Amino acid sequence: MHHEGFIRETELVTSGVGRKAALLDICGDLLYTIGIEIDKSVLKIGIVNYVGEIIYFQTFFRNPIESYEEALDNINQKVKYTIEQSGISFNKIIGLAVGLPGFIDYKNGIVRLSDQLRWTDVPFAEDLKQLTSLNVIIDNGLKMKVMAEHAVGIAKGSQNSILVGIGSGIGAAIILNGEIYRGESNNAGEIGHTVVDPNGNVYSCGKIGCIATYISEGAILADCRKVKDLASIDEVYLAFRNKEQWALNILDRTSTYIALAISNISCLYNPEYIILSGELMDRIPEIKQSIEAKCEMYMWEPVKQTVRMVYSNLGDQGIVLGAAIQAQNTLIELN
Amino acid sequence: MHHEGFIRETELVTSGVGRKAALLDICGDLLYTIGIEIDKSVLKIGIVNYVGEIIYFQTFFRNPIESYEEALDNINQKVKYTIEQSGISFNKIIGLAVGLPGFIDYKNGIVRLSDQLRWTDVPFAEDLKQLTSLNVIIDNGLKMKVMAEHAVGIAKGSQNSILVGIGSGIGAAIILNGEIYRGESNNAGEIGHTVVDPNGNVYSCGKIGCIATYISEGAILADCRKVKDLASIDEVYLAFRNKEQWALNILDRTSTYIALAISNISCLYNPEYIILSGELMDRIPEIKQSIEAKCEMYMWEPVKQTVRMVYSNLGDQGIVLGAAIQAQNTLIELN
Numbered sequence: 151m152h153h154e155g156f157i158r159e160t161e162l163v164t165s166g167v168g169r170k171a172a173l174l175d176i177c178g179d180l181l182y183t184i185g186i187e188i189d190k191s192v193l194k195i196g197i198v199n200y201v202g203e204i205i206y207f208q209t210f211f212r213n214p215i216e217s218y219e220e221a222l223d224n225i226n227q228k229v230k231y232t233i234e235q236s237g238i239s240f241n242k243i244i245g246l247a248v249g250l251p252g253f254i255d256y257k258n259g260i261v262r263l264s265d266q267l268r269w270t271d272v273p274f275a276e277d278l279k280q281l282t283s284l285n286v287i288i289d290n291g292l293k294m295k296v297m298a299e300h301a302v303g304i305a306k307g308s309q310n311s312i313l314v315g316i317g318s319g320i321g322a323a324i325i326l327n328g329e330i331y332r333g334e335s336n337n338a339g340e341i342g343h344t345v346v347d348p349n350g351n352v353y354s355c356g357k358i359g360c361i362a363t364y365i366s367e368g369a370i371l372a373d374c375r376k377v378k379d380l381a382s383i384d385e386v387y388l389a390f391r392n393k394e395q396w397a398l399n400i401l402d403r404t405s406t407y408i409a410l411a412i413s414n415i416s417c418l419y420n421p422e423y424i425i426l427s428g429e430l431m432d433r434i435p436e437i438k439q440s441i442e443a444k445c446e447m448y449m450w451e452p453v454k455q456t457v458r459m460v461y462s463n464l465g466d467q468g469i470v471l472g473a474a475i476q477a478q479n480t481l482i483e484l485n
Numbered sequence: 486m487h488h489e490g491f492i493r494e495t496e497l498v499t500s501g502v503g504r505k506a507a508l509l510d511i512c513g514d515l516l517y518t519i520g521i522e523i524d525k526s527v528l529k530i531g532i533v534n535y536v537g538e539i540i541y542f543q544t545f546f547r548n549p550i551e552s553y554e555e556a557l558d559n560i561n562q563k564v565k566y567t568i569e570q571s572g573i574s575f576n577k578i579i580g581l582a583v584g585l586p587g588f589i590d591y592k593n594g595i596v597r598l599s600d601q602l603r604w605t606d607v608p609f610a611e612d613l614k615q616l617t618s619l620n621v622i623i624d625n626g627l628k629m630k631v632m633a634e635h636a637v638g639i640a641k642g643s644q645n646s647i648l649v650g651i652g653s654g655i656g657a658a659i660i661l662n663g664e665i666y667r668g669e670s671n672n673a674g675e676i677g678h679t680v681v682d683p684n685g686n687v688y689s690c691g692k693i694g695c696i697a698t699y700i701s702e703g704a705i706l707a708d709c710r711k712v713k714d715l716a717s718i719d720e721v722y723l724a725f726r727n728k729e730q731w732a733l734n735i736l737d738r739t740s741t742y743i744a745l746a747i748s749n750i751s752c753l754y755n756p757e758y759i760i761l762s763g764e765l766m767d768r769i770p771e772i773k774q775s776i777e778a779k780c781e782m783y784m785w786e787p788v789k790q791t792v793r794m795v796y797s798n799l800g801d802q803g804i805v806l807g808a809a810i811q812a813q814n815t816l817i818e819l820n
Contacts, residue, residue, distance in 0.1 A: 340788070419753070450678040450692065
């Protein structure tokens with residue numbers, strides 16, 4: 151297993167498309183796409199040129215309890231504001247793509263269920279198209295992010311990569327043969343719902359022993375609250391950094407199950423790259439070392455020998471960039 | 486989840502290749518391939534025509550402790566005998582393919598490790614080519630079998646199927662986009678080495694808590710022997726059929742972990758078909774009902790809604806047929 155550091159690339163020059171660099175230099179500024187990330191309390195918007203460079207990027211805070219209609223209106227305003235600020239002419243923008251958390255019907259542009267946004271069965275792509283007058287595609291944020299890693303990021307050129315995201319939950323997005331692999335109903339990679347303990351805790355999905363019940367913020371907090379009066383997960387992380395034993399213990403168990411999740415998906419997909427990303431590692435980077443040590447224990451030797459476990463180098467712009475690249479890939483054919 | 490019975494198809498007329506049936510009728514008998522299955526104590530040989538019909542089939546017993554050289558010699562003799570018995574002229578046979586248990590380097594034709602055959606790092610394809618004067622390809626038996634299911638079996642026409650084999654161990658072979666999916670080092674689908682219990686038993690691979698430690702014949706027997714003096718796994722199966730409580734208990738636990746394995750691979754691949762096969766279900770078919778009930782418990786709802794869980798309908802000829810079809814797919818281009 152090769153470990154690679156957290157390297158930020160300074161030049162994102164060519165996309166994965168394979169056109170000649172000279173041509174790309176000329177065409178790069180003729181067409182743009184917009185990539186958007188929406189999460190519970192943040193809205194990020196980036197304008198990306200045809201060679202995969204973010205030309206303009208803005209982060210906005212959003213009200214986590216605004217209604218769907220308010221959210222739509224807000225996004226539309228911020229998109230228009232961002233285009234204006236960037237100085238790029240509207241008619242050079244061929245479309246936009248949005249990466250968001252939840253179960254997304256990307257084919258029909260419908261958000262089926264997003265707990266984080268509190269949206270259910272909303273025709274988000276069509277609604278946003280009406281408001282912005284731009285072609286819109288939507289997909290799960292992790293799927294957008296893995297596309298960025300494949301096209302311009304740490305797994306550039308690899309045909310067989312898996313992004314594991316660990317934040318409020320755990321999930322994976324998969325590149326096979328250079329494309330996002332979705333499975334029959336766009337649920338491939340749902341590692342959080344794999345079951346590791348038939349005698350374990352019940353999960354929000356109704357099943358018992360899902361691996362997410364050892365990893366998700368909500369599950370960690372619920373476990374701690376059995377014995378401690380905690381306001382939020384922040385207090386767990388703070389106690390971990392202060393080396394309080396109870397917090398070291400619970401996050402040691404969490405890192406064990408994260409390592410199981412990584413090892414198990416590696417065993418079943420036998421990928422070239424496992425790319426780790428997500429808020430947990432951003433907030434307590436010390437956990438990386440523990441996860442890596444446990445992967446050494448739990449990953450099957452023949453798979454360990456070929457997989458490269460790396461960390462995303464796209465920082466907080468991965469979803470925005472991946473969305474914009476997906477918009478290029480998808481919308482160029484429509485125009 | 487749709488359940489389908491154990492239906493034996495009587496007409497295996499067209500291959501998945503897509504040529505017109507009339508043409509296939511004419512060409513079917515111009516070219517043949519030979520499919521071979523080798524396992525610990527059995528050798529099966531079939532001659533298959535170009536439309537995927539087994540024209541001639543023979544089963545031989547083999548000595549499980551014969552040397553590699555004896556095995557080679559034996560296989561060569563049985564191949565020649567089978568061709569002779571079939572009455573098919575040697576020059577119509579374009580090649581042969583062998584499906585066998587273990588870790589197979591199919592690209593280089595080398596058996597890296599087969600515990601069942603007690604072979605390590607042998608250039609089996611080249612050695613058999615020398616003896617038989619036929620082009621030879623080799624692969625893991627489950628991979629050959631899933632190709633048969635995809636081309637002419639229960640998952641015919643599906644682009645996205647997984648065969649789970651449960652015998653002396655547990656493994657899976659995967660069809661994605663109509664082709665065998667192998668991963669970086671041909672280890673994709675190694676469900677037996679996924680870890681479900683960090684406090685579990687040590688496995689032959691050196692890891693702790695692999696799911697195979699609850700499922701494999703060896704593991705079941707080792708557990709039972711802690712309290713019972715048993716000669717072989719047959720006594721466990723006999724006691725199960727006699728409804729002895731200890732045997733019902735241990736195989737209930739086994740079916741729980743089989744259901745976890747099925748549920749977890751379904752969750753990560755989101756396939757159209759899960760095809761169950763293997764000696765365990767052939768020997769104690771009563772366990773199917775228990776596995777199905779537990780899959781209802783442990784499979785994630787969105788995946789359960791689209792997956793079809795079925796049983797192989799190719800009987801004991803699946804590996805032979807799949808190998809012969811793989812030989813067609815691979816060797817036609819070489820000729």
